[in-house]
Amino acid sequence: GQQLNQSPQSMFIQEGEDVSMNCTSSSIFNTWLWYKQDPGEGPVLLIALYKAGELTSNGRLTAQFGITRKDSFLNISASIPSDVGIYFCAGLQGAQKLVFGQGTRLTINP
Amino acid sequence: SQTIHQWPATLVQPVGSPLSLECTVEGTSNPNLYWYRQAAGRGLQLLFYSVGIGQISSEVPQNLSASRPQDRQFILSSKKLLLSDSGFYLCAWSVSLGSNQPQHFGDGTRLSIL
Numbered sequence: 001g002q003q004l005n006q007s008p009q010s011m012f013i014q015e016g017e018d019v020s021m022n023c024t025s026s027s028i029f030n031t032w033l034w035y036k037q038d039p040g041e042g043p044v045l046l047i048a049l050y051k052a053g054e055l056t057s058n059g060r061l062t063a064q065f066g067i068t069r070k071d072s073f074l075n076i077s078a079s080i081p082s083d084v085g086i087y088f089c090a091g092l093q094g095a096q097k098l099v100f101g102q103g104t105r106l107t108i109n110p
Numbered sequence: 111s112q113t114i115h116q117w118p119a120t121l122v123q124p125v126g127s128p129l130s131l132e133c134t135v136e137g138t139s140n141p142n143l144y145w146y147r148q149a150a151g152r153g154l155q156l157l158f159y160s161v162g163i164g165q166i167s168s169e170v171p172q173n174l175s176a177s178r179p180q181d182r183q184f185i186l187s188s189k190k191l192l193l194s195d196s197g198f199y200l201c202a203w204s205v206s207l208g209s210n211q212p213q214h215f216g217d218g219t220r221l222s223i224l
Contacts, residue, residue: 003153006153030209030210031212033213035215041217041218042217043200043215044215045212045213045214048212050210096144096204097159098213100153100155102152
């Protein structure tokens with residue numbers, strides 16, 4: 001099935017560093033979503049983007065909906081240990097179909 | 111506020127046995143409901159979604175089925191499990207009114223087939 005290309009697949013950073021990850025697709029999406037998943041739990045919604053070019057922040061997280069509607073990025077500033085986890089981008093096509101990226105696994109060294 | 115519950119949290123089943131995973135949503139009416147499977151270290155694959163009682167759409171051919179006997183209840187079933195059915199199963203819900211509504215996930219069921 002269709003997938004989003006999410007990169008990088010994994011990141012190893014020092015506490016306090018900024019993080020950047022992105023997703024691209026050959027298809028246009030109406031909505032871009034970013035989720036975080038901790039081990040053994042379901043994904044938790046971080047940010048939802050609804051308009052091309054939209055830039056939205058949630059605390060230390062900032063995400064943008066690309067102008068072409070085919071890409072999005074997520075930035076995390078001043079990382080802290082609880083930021084560890086897997087981050088997924090997801091694109092919504094129509095009312096129900098959510099297509100996920102492969103995830104970015106974030107590891108933070110204290 | 112809305113909450114979503116899945117159970118059991120973990121399940122170990124022998125090959126060929128039946129399966130029933132349950133998901134319920136509270137605090138909203140007529141939600142869209144979804145079942146996903148997640149392979150280890152990978153993204154989520156949509157299995158089924160439902161826009162109303164008794165209405166099920168299947169996204170991929172497989173050994174599983176879904177049912178929605180009540181407005182806020184979604185069940186994932188199998189008559190005979192295969193080894194390949196192992197994985198992490200996630201239920202999700204979204205508001206049904208309007209489009210582009212984000213989906214919210216339960217905590218999942220880890221299914222191991224022996």
